[in-house]
Amino acid sequence: MLSQLLPDVVWSDLWNATYETLYMTVISVVFTFVLGMLLGLLLFLTGRGNLWENKVLYIIVSAIVNVFRSIPFIILIILLLPFTKILVGTILGADAALPALIIGAAPFYGRMVEIALREIDKGVIEAAKSMGAKTSTIIFKVLLPEAMPALVSGITVTAIATVGFTAMAGFVGAGGLGDYAFLDGFQRDSIQVTAIATVFILIIVFIIQIIGDLLTKKLDKR
Secondary structure (H helix, E strand, C coil): CHHHHCCCCCHHHHHHHHHHHHHHHHHHHHHHHHHHHHHHHHHHHCCCCCCCCCHHHHHHHHHHHHHHHHCCHHHHHHHCHHHHHHHHCCCCCHHHHHHHHHHHHHHHHHHHHHHHHHCCCHHHHHHHHHCCCCHHHHHHHHHHHHHHHHHHHHHHHHHHHHHHHHHHHHHHCCCHHHHHHHHHHHCCCCHHHHHHHHHHHHHHHHHHHHHHHHHHHHHCCC
């Protein structure tokens, strides 16, 4: 039935493209969560009035985050091609897109982590410090649990942005639904292929949003 309605669509190619998009998204989001969390914690802790207050370090880390957040993703991919070639051994395929996806998304999420941590009531942190809690205890027992709903909401937004990044990465041979829509759809003048690839991307985005919203509500104890 579907083959008759959409004769231009090669379903095996579509499923393969969907798998590549999911692969790039999941791997990059995992690394983005870890690196972004580290960046966000470093920005927060070295900020004014916080546990590791260090103005110079804060300015350096903040500048790095701002620079990589400001570079358009398609340009970032091109700039990172030599690095990608050294790291992965190729500049084509889903694996080759991962360095740019992670480096592009981690600073964005890192800033969201910093904002989430700033929203925590200072009194809670001060109470933990007055009780003699170590820095590690404050981070893992106070900061992260208190900010977790916002952190999950932030990684949801980042994951959705990453799906969009994977589509752009397809224009430079990274594979995935973006590549499928461009090569099999646009270049072959097939509206069917472009439309079905778009629908699949939207489905992925909706699923990520639903999962993120459910987790955020479950973690939010207010």
